[in-house]
Amino acid sequence: MLIKNIACLVNVREENTLLRGKALSGLPCIKDACLIVEAGKIKGYGKMRELPALTAHHSPLTVIDANGAYILPCWCDSHTHLVFAASREAEFIDKIKGLSYTGIAAKGGGILNSAEELGRMSESALFDAALQRLHEVMKLGTGAIEIKSGYGLSVEAELKMLRVIQRLKALDLIPVKATFLGAHAYPLEYKNDHAGYIRLIIDEMLPNIARENLADFIDVFCEQGFFSAEETKRICEAGIRYGLQPKLHVNQLSSIGGIEAAIELNALSADHLETMNETEINMLAGSNIIATLLPTAAYFLRMRYPPARKLIDAGAIVALASDYNPGSSPSGNMNTVVSMACIQMRMLPEEAIHAATIHGAYAMQVQEEAGSITAGKKANLIFTRPMPSLAYLPYSFGNNLIDKVMINGKFV
Ligand code: NIG
Ligand code: FE
Secondary structure (H helix, E strand, O other): OEEEEEEEEEOEOOOOOOOOHHHHHOOOEEEEEEEEEEOOEEEEEEEHHHHHHHHOOOOOOOEEEOOOOEEEEOEEEOOOOOOOOOOOHHHHHHHHOOOOHHHHHHOOOOHHHHHHHHHHOOHHHHHHHHHHHHHHHHHOOEEEEEEEOOOOOOHHHHHHHHHHHHHHHHOOOOOEEEEEEEEOOOOHHHOOOHHHHHHHHHHHHHHHHHHHOOOOEEEEEEOOOOEOHHHHHHHHHHHHHOOOEEEEEEOOOOOOOHHHHHHHOOOOEEEEOOOOOHHHHHHHHOOOOEEEEOHHHHHHOOOOOOOHHHHHHHOOEEEEOOOOEOOOEOOOOHHHHHHHHHHHHOOOHHHHHHHHOHHHHHOOOOOOOOOOEOOOOEOOEEEEOOOOOOOHHHHOOOOOOEEEEEEOOEEO
């Protein structure tokens, strides 16, 4: 297949790289471009004027006229809780009236509310609801996704969630990665027996998950009132013994040693980071951990935004993700995430696009198949409506600039 008349082909890279500091704003693009797709994968690309040479050795191609669209690699959303049973707009109202996120959690709402609903829902109903959400975010340009468990909080329900994720993975629509987040909250029966719940995670959940090969990563909500840094380490060390690299919820509401824990554990990513001091920013910048920022969660909870500028300038590797979940970010729209990163966190459009594509891909280890326009990667592509510039994409927030999305070489 030949895609011709592309106004601009965005994030074209011969090789994968992680970008720190100033390098993050150098987004390689080809103007007046064409792209060749074969068997669902990117085969080649170049300038329109190179078209005769590019297509010389090809049998007749199906031609698609991009009509002046920008083409980007699909968003790589490396932090979601896409599998959940029910929305939580009652809490949304409580928050409007002044209740805090932790206040709601203390009342048995929040994550525990989602766990109760999920316990009641059948695996097939959960699967249907999650699949519908997956299709919706694909239409919004998401071409690879990480999904966490963590609304089960019992052996049976955590396994149920992870089996749903495994079934989504098996559909082979887009790359899907599964993260075990049994340590998302203490269930009520273990409110006063933290050691008992941690034993359940380590001795019951993890061996079963490993036996069925249900997870790629392990996560812990390291936060005051949830899991301490010590508990985070114990749980992750057990996960690492089963080959699960940590991706952690840290420093959302408080700073309790989560960054130190992430570094000690050689975590793949440290996510949230709304609450960061200078020392923590520098520690993270000096590591290989991907700092994954979730601006829509900060927006929805009316929190300060993570210090993206400081992290980038200090040399940290920054990714962007949606945190799609019913409690703190009931939207999986990565276009909004990218806009918000520019508007509220002062990321340049080029920086935000890198953070939401190739860095997101790294943050869930799908960089060999997604995250850039690179020969051999999946033809998972966003076709925009005609735009005057690349900056127009995050600038015109809330407007739908996505004309079409191609997944594995086919329009969805
Ligand atoms: O990433 N912070 C912890 N977990 C989720 C929210 C979970 C919920 O409220 O259901 C998050 O924001
Ligand atoms: Fe989250």
